[in-house]
Amino acid sequence: MSQQSNWSLSSRAVQAGTGRDERTGAISFPIYPSATYRHPGVGQSTGYDYTRSGNPTREVLEQSLADLEGGCRGLAFGSGMAALTTLFLLFRSGDHLVVSEDLYGGTYRVLDQVFGKFGLDVSYVDTTDTAAVAAAIRSSTRALLVETPGNPLLGVADLPALAELCRSGSILLLVDNTFLTPVLQRPLELGADVIIHSATKYLGGHSDLCAGVLVAREHELGEQLYTLQNATGGILPPQDCWLLLRSLKTLPLRMERHCGSALQVARWLQQHPRITKVYFPGLEQHPGHERAKRQQDGFGGMLSFRTESPELARQVLERIELISFAESLGGVESLMTLPAVQTHGDIPEPERLRLGIDETLLRFSVGLENVDDLLTDLRQAID
Numbered sequence: 392m393s394q395q396s397n398w399s400l401s402s403r404a405v406q407a408g409t410g411r412d413e414r415t416g417a418i419s420f421p422i423y424p425s426a427t428y429r430h431p432g433v434g435q436s437t438g439y440d441y442t443r444s445g446n447p448t449r450e451v452l453e454q455s456l457a458d459l460e461g462g463c464r465g466l467a468f469g470s471g472m473a474a475l476t477t478l479f480l481l482f483r484s485g486d487h488l489v490v491s492e493d494l495y496g497g498t499y500r501v502l503d504q505v506f507g508k509f510g511l512d513v514s515y516v517d518t519t520d521t522a523a524v525a526a527a528i529r530s531s532t533r534a535l536l537v538e539t540p541g542n543p544l545l546g547v548a549d550l551p552a553l554a555e556l557c558r559s560g561s562i563l564l565l566v567d568n569t570f571l572t573p574v575l576q577r578p579l580e581l582g583a584d585v586i587i588h589s590a591t592k593y594l595g596g597h598s599d600l601c602a603g604v605l606v607a608r609e610h611e612l613g614e615q616l617y618t619l620q621n622a623t624g625g626i627l628p629p630q631d632c633w634l635l636l637r638s639l640k641t642l643p644l645r646m647e648r649h650c651g652s653a654l655q656v657a658r659w660l661q662q663h664p665r666i667t668k669v670y671f672p673g674l675e676q677h678p679g680h681e682r683a684k685r686q687q688d689g690f691g692g693m694l695s696f697r698t699e700s701p702e703l704a705r706q707v708l709e710r711i712e713l714i715s716f717a718e719s720l721g722g723v724e725s726l727m728t729l730p731a732v733q734t735h736g737d738i739p740e741p742e743r744l745r746l747g748i749d750e751t752l753l754r755f756s757v758g759l760e761n762v763d764d765l766l767t768d769l770r771q772a773i774d
């Protein structure tokens with residue numbers, strides 16, 4: 392019997408797909424680009440008929456992702472938004488969702504501009520406040536969608552408490568795990584039903600791939616999501632499946648370095664006189680610090696900070712050299728953005744300002760460069 396499930400997560404990540412091609416024993420699992428497959432006879436199948444419905448490279452990737460998240464079924468999509476869109480197709484007109492207010496702007500956009508047209512009803516709530524979530528639940532509530540830590544303010548939701556709340560109301564708990572990855576947080580183990588990833592971020596890790604992932608805890612929900620994926624077709628192509636499979640192998644190592652450097656950067660920013668606030672759950676002063684310690688295996692590589700003026704925020708973006716002024720996050724390269732204008736530009740201004748996403752707020756995805764070089768770059772950009 393295979394030892395596979397007994398190995399630690401970091402060993403299982405390194406071994407993703409290794410030797411799984413039974414015919415050749417290839418260490419690096421092959422890319423199967425074929426769009427279609429010969430049938431051995433009428434009514435017979437090799438298990439693969441058409442690549443939208445099933446592809447060997449995608450299957451090995453999806454199994455690896457499910458294994459790392461501790462779920463039953465993984466599904467790989469052409470982007471995080473394709474994964475979220477497929478997930479929202481589970482619901483129908485009149486259904487109500489409770490969603491984190493501190494969330495990726497694109498998730499807000501698809502709910503508001505696409506699913507709003509089909510009658511899906513959404514309440515945005517501070518999901519770090521379990522009582523506020525409970526108060527937002529109605530008889531028509533079908534799901535709670537949580538990003539934790541939040542984006543871009545890094546608030547930490549109490550996943551076990553939210554899971555309990557959802558269980559008692561037969562509500563699905565959906566967790567976007569993009570910021571932490573299964574290396575640092577496994578929400579399915581804490582009671583979530585489905586995990587979402589923009590695999591464009593840490594899972595891919597090199598800013599060279601656009602991909603999305605769903606992982607379901609239970610078989611039946613996994614099958615429903617597979618049916619929706621096959622019906623609507625937002626699959627990840629085999630070449631990109633291979634690239635993502637390769638990236639998974641270094642994920643634990645990368646996350647360790649992201650976490651260490653982000654903590655150092657957060658501490659450095661915190662003592663800078665021109666930085667008025669730092670949002671990073673690894674800092675003892677962060678309101679979600681203790682909660683993060685309980686439910687996470689590390690604090691991640693994402694932080695946000697507030698400059699003393701909007702002019703200073705713009706100056707930083709114009710002067711950084713090693714760090715790139717660019718959207719996205721989770722790559723080996725350090726990236727910095729102005730959420731008010733970029734990632735969260737589609738959130739109506741009054742709502743954005745109420746949340747505190749104004750033009751003094753910068754979001755920093757701390758990469759794998761030498762941390763002293765990152766601090767040197769920040770120093771020259773701020774001073």
Ligand SMILES: Cc1ncc(COP(=O)(O)O)c(C=O)c1O
Nearest residue numbers: 470471472495567569589591602
């Ligand atoms: C937390 C989070 N979820 C989902 C998405 C959407 O993913 P993608 O850009 O891969 O479509 C993003 C993108 O930035 C994100 O940050």
